[in-house]
Structure formats: structure tokens, C-alpha cells
Amino acid sequence: xxxxxxxxxxxxxxxxxxxxxxxxxxxxxxxxxxxxxxxxxxxxxxxxxxxxxxxxxxxxxxxxxxxxxxxxxxxxxxxxxxxxxxxxxxxxxxxxxxxxxxxxxxxxxxxxxxxxxxxxxxxxxxxxxxxxxxxxxxxxxxxxxxxxxxxxxxxxxxxxxxxxxxxxxxxxxxxxxxxxxxxxxxxxxxxxxxxxxxxxxxxxxxxxxxxxxxxxxxxxxxxxxxxxxxxxxxxxxxxxxxxxxxxxxxx
Amino acid sequence: xxxxxxxxxxxxxxxxxxxxxxxxxxxxxxxxxxxxxxxxxxxxxxxxxxxxxxxxxxxxxxxxxxxxxxxxxxxxxxxxxxxxxxxxxxxxxxxxxxxxxxxxxxxxxxxxxxxxxxxxxxxxxxxxxxxxxxxxxxxxxxxxxxxxxxxxxxxxxxxxxxxxxxxxxxxxxxxxxxxxxxxxxxxxxxxxxxxxxxxxx
Numbered sequence: 001x002x003x004x005x006x007x008x009x010x011x012x013x014x015x016x017x018x019x020x021x022x023x024x025x026x027x028x029x030x031x032x033x034x035x036x037x038x039x040x041x042x043x044x045x046x047x048x049x050x051x052x053x054x055x056x057x058x059x060x061x062x063x064x065x066x067x068x069x070x071x072x073x074x075x076x077x078x079x080x081x082x083x084x085x086x087x088x089x090x091x092x093x094x095x096x097x098x099x100x101x102x103x104x105x106x107x108x109x110x111x112x113x114x115x116x117x118x119x120x121x122x123x124x125x126x127x128x129x130x131x132x133x134x135x136x137x138x139x140x141x142x143x144x145x146x147x148x149x150x151x152x153x154x155x156x157x158x159x160x161x162x163x164x165x166x167x168x169x170x171x172x173x174x175x176x177x178x179x180x181x182x183x184x185x186x187x188x189x190x191x192x193x194x195x196x197x198x199x200x201x202x203x204x205x206x207x208x209x210x211x212x213x214x215x216x217x218x219x220x221x222x223x224x225x226x227x228x229x230x231x232x233x234x235x236x237x238x239x240x241x242x243x244x245x246x247x248x249x250x251x
Numbered sequence: 252x253x254x255x256x257x258x259x260x261x262x263x264x265x266x267x268x269x270x271x272x273x274x275x276x277x278x279x280x281x282x283x284x285x286x287x288x289x290x291x292x293x294x295x296x297x298x299x300x301x302x303x304x305x306x307x308x309x310x311x312x313x314x315x316x317x318x319x320x321x322x323x324x325x326x327x328x329x330x331x332x333x334x335x336x337x338x339x340x341x342x343x344x345x346x347x348x349x350x351x352x353x354x355x356x357x358x359x360x361x362x363x364x365x366x367x368x369x370x371x372x373x374x375x376x377x378x379x380x381x382x383x384x385x386x387x388x389x390x391x392x393x394x395x396x397x398x399x400x401x402x403x404x405x406x407x408x409x410x411x412x413x414x415x416x417x418x419x420x421x422x423x424x425x426x427x428x429x430x431x432x433x434x435x436x437x438x439x440x441x442x443x444x445x446x447x448x449x450x451x452x
Binding site: 001002003005040045067070071074075076093094095096097098120121122123124167168196197198220221250251 | 263265266269270272273298299300365366367368369370371372373386388390391408409428430431432433434436437
């Protein structure tokens with residue numbers, strides 16, 4: 001039986017881990033290799049590295065960070081943030097990413113997902129989808145770190161992405177990101193009813209209880225940043241609580 | 252000691268290389284069948300489809316080099332699609348002949364289980380060997396359901412039992428990614444590369 005995955009996320013800028021609230025107000029949260037190594041030792045099942053840098057020079061720095069983290073840890077690494085071309089995706093895979101997450105560029109040109117999947121396989125292609133709740137059962141896809149509203153229905157976009165060759169969906173609630181108010185559970189329920197590929201829940205975790213709720217609402221994996229970076233809890237502690245709640249985990 | 256990693260298409264080899272280099276085995280990535288034939292350790296990774304993988308091996312002449320190594324029992328490690336390429340055929344690419352060094356067919360996971368299988372699943376060996384009981388990282392839609400005769404195997408359940416690893420002498424084939432399976436996977440690579448005796452205690 002597949003276990004539920006706990007995935008710490010490193011937002012990286014200029015070779016440092018940073019963290020913000022609703023994608024803004026970034027503060028320093030340490031060295032990426034040290035963080036990644038600690039999380040892997042605690043039992044992290046995967047790691048996500050999101051490049052939140054603003055310039056082309058920083059993007060090269062991110063590939064270097066990926067390469068350093070790759071050498072240090074032996075669990076899968078997904079890298080995303082600002083990936084706009086196949087060439088850029090391949091450069092990240094070359095640097096040591098196992099999967100690449102596409103966001104804004106895929107919304108603007110959905111065939112990018114298919115082209116990447118044809119080249120490297122669906123297991124390497126992750127759709128990073130940022131969804132903003134618009135009332136009722138409608139979530140709108142937002143891009144450019146939340147600055148652009150697209151009018152797209154998040155559920156429809158995810159279903160289309162699945163057809164194009166996406167292997168997994170990294171589903172971030174824009175409303176909850178960094179707020180520690182818990183994951184958007186209705187979004188997770190609606191999404192897991194709509195697509196058959198694994199869903200990584202992101203945005204809003206403050207406690208193992210939030211993670212259990214998300215996993216019981218259709219998420220296959222849960223992603224968190226703040227609670228691990230602030231040393232409020234460890235991956236090992238979270239896994240103990242998940243196991244106690246009867247969820248299958250990798251010990 | 253050096254491991255030669257077969258380049259198949261645009262497969263990402265950074266994770267495999269990093270895993271070997273962590274315990275002092277150097278690596279090179281090659282498309283030269285002669286180099287693979289003579290390599291101390293050879294690794295057949297593989298991401299992508301069965302059909303594309305076979306095409307790449309045939310075009311480079313690598314198919315014969317791998318087949319010879321496996322038949323002669325030379326230290327050879329096949330990972331994920333690499334394992335499947337050893338078989339006769341696969342549901343993924345009907346009509347494409349595999350290396351056929353193992354008399355088995357590769358089939359798709361049944362309907363009703365998450366496909367692809369993405370994530371960590373439990374591995375249970377049915378004989379002592381390089382693979383212990385533990386959790387491994389998988390990313391696959393196809394698998395082999397019975398081990399070929401003469402091979403020992405480890406079994407995992409995903410919509411029914413399937414072969415998650417099999418070994419015969421110094422040839423080891425893993426459906427999971429040992430290089431992404433944490434400390435547990437790292438130990439498998441070390442045992443295979445360094446030919447450690449299996450402890451009987």
C-alpha cells in the first residue's frame with residue numbers, strides 16, 4: 001500500500017531559503033543544503049524546491065542550489081518556480097531534479113506539459129496550480145505569484161493538465177499560503193473527485209492535525225514550509241501523529 | 252571502483268550518480284556499448300516509455316552489450332524502466348520486442364488503483380539477497396507480476412502483488428528507484444556495488 005508523503009518545501013532565493021505570507025514579505029529561513037539534509041534525516045519523503053528569485057542570474061543560482069541539495073539527499077526532489085521553457089526544465093533535471101513543476105508558463109501554453117512529458121515521461125512533470133477561492137465551489141487559477149487572475153476554473157485546468165501528461169498536481173491554496181489556518185479542505189475534496197493523479201496539498205499547514213485533515217480529504221501528500229522552518233515541529237513528529245491516526249506512513 | 256551508466260534518451264542521471272558517489276564509487280555516463288561491455292559495474296537506468304527506451308538501446312547497439320552482461324552474470328543494475336526492458340514485451344508499447352533476456356511480460360497496473368504508482372511502498376524480499384524489507388520510492392504504471400525462474404525476488408502490493416526487485420548472481424533489477432529511496436536504498440546500491448556477503452544472522 002502506498003504511504004502518505006510528507007514534503008517540506010524550500011522557497012529559494014539567492015542561494016538562501018526564504019518564506020513569506022501569501023507569496024509576499026519574504027524573510028530568511030536558512031541554508032538550503034542544511035535544511036534539506038535535516039529534513040531528509042527526519043524522514044521527509046520528498047523535497048520541493050521553489051525558485052522565488054526575480055532575475056536571470058538568480059535562476060542560475062537556483063540550479064546550483066539544486067545540484068548541491070541533490071548530492072546531499074537521497075529522496076526525490078521537485079523543482080519549480082519560473083520554469084518557462086523545455087530547455088529550462090531540462091537544465092533543472094540535469095542539475096539533479098527528479099521532477100519539474102510548471103505553473104504560469106503551462107497556463108499560458110498548456111502544450112508545454114505535453115512536450116515535457118513526451119520528452120522525459122509523465123513521472124517528471126508536475127503541475128503547480130495556485131487556486132484562489134471565489135465563493136461556492138469555484139476556485140480560480142492565479143499565476144505570477146498571485147498577481148494575475150486568469151478566470152480559469154482550477155478543477156477544469158487540472159483535468160486538462162492530467163490529459164496532457166501531468167504526473168502530479170501541487171495544489172496550493174492562495175488564500176491559505178503561509179497563514180497557518182489549515183489547508184483548504186473543500187478544494188482538496190473537489191480536486192480529488194475531479195482528477196485521478198496524485199495531489200500534493202499545499203498552503204496553510206500549522207499542525208499535524210491539519211495534515212491529517214488534508215490527507216483524509218483526498219490529498220496523497222502534504223507540503224509544508226513554515227512549521228518546519230520555524231522548528232515548531234519535525235517531520236518525524238508529524239509522521240508519529242499520522243501513524244497514530246491510522247494513516248500509512250514510511251517509518 | 253567505477254559505475255558506467257547507460258545514457259538512454261534524456262533520462263536524468265544526476266540522482267543515480269550522486270547515490271554512487273556518496274560511497275566513493277565514481278561514475279560516467281556513456282552511449283558506447285564497448286565501454287558498457289567492459290565496465291566493472293554497469294547501470295541501466297531508464298525513464299520514459301518502453302518503446303523509446305528499446306529504440307535508444309537498439310540504435311546505439313547497447314542492446315547486445317546489456318544482454319551479454321546479464322547472461323554472463325556480470326555486475327549489472329537495471330532500474331525502473333531498465334528492469335522492464337529486460338523482459339520480452341510490455342503493454343506500454345505493443346509490438347515492440349524487449350531485450351528478452353528474461354522470459355516475462357510487463358503489464359499495466361489494474362484499474363482501480365492509482366496509476367502511475369507515485370510514492371513509497373513496502374518491499375518484502377522472498378529470499379535473502381541485496382534487498383531488505385523496507386520502503387522504496389516508485390514511479391511506474393507497468394510492472395512484472397511473477398519473477399522468472401532462477402531469479403530471487405522482492406514483492407510489493409499495488410492492486411495485487413508485483414515484482415519490485417529481482418536478482419540473480421551479480422545482476423540486480425529494481426522496479427523502484429534505489430537512488431531515491433533514502434538510507435535503505437543507499438544500502439542496496441552499496442551491497443550490489445561492493446558485492447557484500449549477505450549476512451545470515
